[in-house]
Amino acid sequence: xxxxxxxxxxxxxxxxxxxxxxxxxxxxxxxxxxxxxxxxxxxxxxxxxxxxxxxxxxxxxxxxxxxxxxxxxxxxxxxxxxxxxxxxxxxxxxxxxxxxxxxxxxxxxxxxxxxxxxxxxxxxxxxxxxxxxxxxxxxxxxxxxxxxxxxxxxxxxxxxxxxxxxxxxxxxxxxxxxxxxxxxxxxxxxxxxxxxxxxxxxxxxxxxxxxxxxxxxxxxxxxxxxxxxxxxxxxxxxxxxxxxxxxxxxxxxxxxxxxxxxxxxxxxxxxxxxxxxxxxxxxxxxxxx
Numbered sequence: 001x002x003x004x005x006x007x008x009x010x011x012x013x014x015x016x017x018x019x020x021x022x023x024x025x026x027x028x029x030x031x032x033x034x035x036x037x038x039x040x041x042x043x044x045x046x047x048x049x050x051x052x053x054x055x056x057x058x059x060x061x062x063x064x065x066x067x068x069x070x071x072x073x074x075x076x077x078x079x080x081x082x083x084x085x086x087x088x089x090x091x092x093x094x095x096x097x098x099x100x101x102x103x104x105x106x107x108x109x110x111x112x113x114x115x116x117x118x119x120x121x122x123x124x125x126x127x128x129x130x131x132x133x134x135x136x137x138x139x140x141x142x143x144x145x146x147x148x149x150x151x152x153x154x155x156x157x158x159x160x161x162x163x164x165x166x167x168x169x170x171x172x173x174x175x176x177x178x179x180x181x182x183x184x185x186x187x188x189x190x191x192x193x194x195x196x197x198x199x200x201x202x203x204x205x206x207x208x209x210x211x212x213x214x215x216x217x218x219x220x221x222x223x224x225x226x227x228x229x230x231x232x233x234x235x236x237x238x239x240x241x242x243x244x245x246x247x248x249x250x251x252x253x254x255x256x257x258x259x260x261x262x263x264x265x266x267x268x269x270x271x272x273x274x275x276x277x278x279x280x281x282x283x284x285x286x287x288x289x
Contacts, residue, residue, distance in 0.1 A: 024180075027276060028173060029053045032151045032154040032169060033049050035165065035280060036158040045111070048110055049107075049154055049157055051103065052103075052108060052153070052157070053150070055101070055107065056104050058097070059104065060146065062093045062094070062100065066093040066094055105119055107157075111158070112156060112157055112158075114162070115156040118152065118156055125145060129142050129143055139181075140182055140201075144177035144216075145177075151166055151169035151172075168223055169227050172219075172226075172227055175223060178216045179216035179220060183255055186255065187262030187266075189201040189209075209259070213252060214252055228241060228279075234282070234285075234287065234288055234289075235289065237280060237283025239282060241279050243275055243279075247268065247275065248272060251268045251269075
């Protein structure tokens with residue numbers, strides 16, 4: 001029996017970046033791109049926004065893998081990650097993070113002055129969250145804030161302003177991201193406690209963390225509905241929103257049934273983010289009444 005071939009460079013990079021997880025938040029970025037543009041965006045804006053989003057995500061992800069390489073090596077779930085197995089690859093991760101940060105700066109400069117002015121804040125958040133777990137139990141909330149950069153960045157890039165809709169969207173994604181990260185942290189609660197990491201589920205316990213999950217999802221859904229009203233979306237948006245609400249409840253029920261099994265709820269978030277994008281499309285291009 002022959003040994004399996006080592007993955008090529010492209011495949012290895014894809015595994016390191018977990019490219020498949022782009023689908024968790026990219027649909028939100030596309031949805032806010034549509035609403036900020038008032039319909040179909042220009043190809044230039046669409047390209048720059050998508051490249052900037054991917055670059056910011058790559059920079060944060062690479063730096064996080066570098067910062068967590070020692071912790072990952074001690075966690076059975078993450079021990080197989082590249083930097084956990086090969087700490088010498090850390091310099092490449094840092095170089096890749098720096099290169100993507102530079103791409104983000106260029107894209108922001110080409111979009112608008114406001115977008116460029118907000119880049120330092122965005123980089124501080126996407127890079128800084130990697131170390132928050134060392135000194136605070138609020139990393140889950142901080143990760144929600146990192147994800148909430150998306151609507152602000154998109155509106156700043158497309159409109160060179162931050163209208164009310166952008167602030168409502170920031171609040172919605174902050175709550176949504178906090179809920180999602182709570183699910184993820186619940187799955188790691190046992191290993192975090194063993195490693196001495198005081199994540200929010202470790203500090204709050206399972207029952208209170210489940211309450212946080214439900215509360216955060218409820219706030220997010222309410223703010224998504226408010227976003228549709230502020231953005232002047234058509235009734236079709238609320239049909240999509242209703243489906244989003246139902247599937248969110250289904251997801252939470254899965255978590256309540258087994259808080260340590262986060263894989264299926266994690267996968268459902270791909271569907272939920274795509275459903276929000278569909279709701280926005282219906283709200284912009286669907287029937288008016």
